[in-house]
Amino acid sequence: MKLTILGCSGSIPGPDSPSSGYLLESGGTRIVLDLGNGTLGALQRFIDPFALDALFFSHLHPDHCADFGALAVLRRYHPNPPEHARLPVIAPANAPERFAALYAPNAEEQAETDLSDVFEFIPTPAEPVRIGPFEVQAMPVAHLCEAWGFRVAAEGKVLAYTGDTGPCPQLAELAANADVLLSEASWADFPDAPDGVHLSGRQAAEVAKTAEARRLLLTHVVPWADGNAILAEAEAVFDGPAELVAADRTYEI
Ligand SMILES: [Zn+2]
Numbered sequence: 001m002k003l004t005i006l007g008c009s010g011s012i013p014g015p016d017s018p019s020s021g022y023l024l025e026s027g028g029t030r031i032v033l034d035l036g037n038g039t040l041g042a043l044q045r046f047i048d049p050f051a052l053d054a055l056f057f058s059h060l061h062p063d064h065c066a067d068f069g070a071l072a073v074l075r076r077y078h079p080n081p082p083e084h085a086r087l088p089v090i091a092p093a094n095a096p097e098r099f100a101a102l103y104a105p106n107a108e109e110q111a112e113t114d115l116s117d118v119f120e121f122i123p124t125p126a127e128p129v130r131i132g133p134f135e136v137q138a139m140p141v142a143h144l145c146e147a148w149g150f151r152v153a154a155e156g157k158v159l160a161y162t163g164d165t166g167p168c169p170q171l172a173e174l175a176a177n178a179d180v181l182l183s184e185a186s187w188a189d190f191p192d193a194p195d196g197v198h199l200s201g202r203q204a205a206e207v208a209k210t211a212e213a214r215r216l217l218l219t220h221v222v223p224w225a226d227g228n229a230i231l232a233e234a235e236a237v238f239d240g241p242a243e244l245v246a247a248d249r250t251y252e253i
Contacts, residue, residue: 001026001134001154003180003251005219006035006042010186010198011063013037014223017247019063022161022182026154029053029132033150033161040067040074042247049074050082054131056138057091057124058163059147060098065091069102075118086120088131090138092146093123124148139174141165142196149174157253160213164220166196167203175211180253182245183207184220188229201230205237216242217251 002025007018018038023046024031030047031054032039043049049071057065068089075081089095100113115121122129128137133155138148143164151174152159160178162171164186175181186198193200199207201218208216216238221227227244234242245251 001152001157001159001253003159003182003253004046005245005247005249005251006032006039006046007037007247008219008221008245009063009247010184010220010222010225012223013063018042019066020058020220021067023047024134024152024154024159026133029134031056031131031134031136031152033152034058034064034163035067035071036063037066040070045248048082050078050084052087054088054090054129054134056129056136056150057089057095058141058149058161059143059145060092060095061145061164064164065098066102068099072099072103072115072118076115086116086118088120088122090122090124090129090136092148094146095123096121139170141170141174142168144197151175151178159253160211162199162204162207164198166194166198167207168196171207172211175207175213178211178213180215180217180251181208181211181213182217182219185218185230185234186220186222187225188233201232201234202237205234205242208234208238208240208242213240215240217245218242219245 006021019036021039104110
């Protein structure tokens with residue numbers, strides 16, 4: 001499968017990257033994990049957004065879902081939309097209301113907004129979701145709201161994506177023997193870092209080491225953090241290959 005980084009800037013868009021968004025392709029099937037601020041523009045550089053087969057959201061903070069409103073405009077108002085089915089959207093159960101708020105300008109229109117004409121909303125299930133060659137297993141992680149990591153299998157390979165999370169026991173299962181762990185590493189270690197929010201570079205590497213992942217891709221570095229320091233503390237823990245991802249980069253998994 002092929003991974004394309006649509007955006008990797010943590011918490012807000014940065015000068016060099018949109019917020020979080022990841023395109024995965026396998027055998028002509030395309031899915032996206034998260035669609036943060038600026039990622040719909042990036043997506044259009046790689047594929048026709050109408051050719052997307054499913055969209056998964058780790059959680060509903062703006063840096064992971066803000067461009068859903070823009071995607072709704074595209075799918076509703078493109079003058080010549082290609083033939084397409086409703087797009088499956090796998091997301092926390094409150095997504096229809098949350099996305100109506102992204103789309104509508106005021107409370108009255110928000111209450112009347114029903115985007116189910118172009119989207120099929122599926123509350124994130126405990127069972128795997130199959131989309132073409134992809135099998136996507138969601139696992140709950142520890143963040144400030146309902147949040148999920150995704151373990152994505154295709155072509156005999158596994159990508160584990162943490163979404164946003166603090167350290168939690170589920171991460172070892174999420175990343176177990178994964179070919180790639182795409183892990184958030186929002187900041188470098190600091191004393192008294194809050195629980196259940198984000199991972200440091202060291203903590204991301206500890207997940208990779210414990211889970212025996214083969215490769216560590218670090219993402220969601222906030223623009224005010226030192227990415228090289230985050231990478232250095234990860235490399236001190238994890239023996240395998242580790243790197244900071246960058247917008248528009250692609251990886252064969
Ligand atoms: Zn985030």
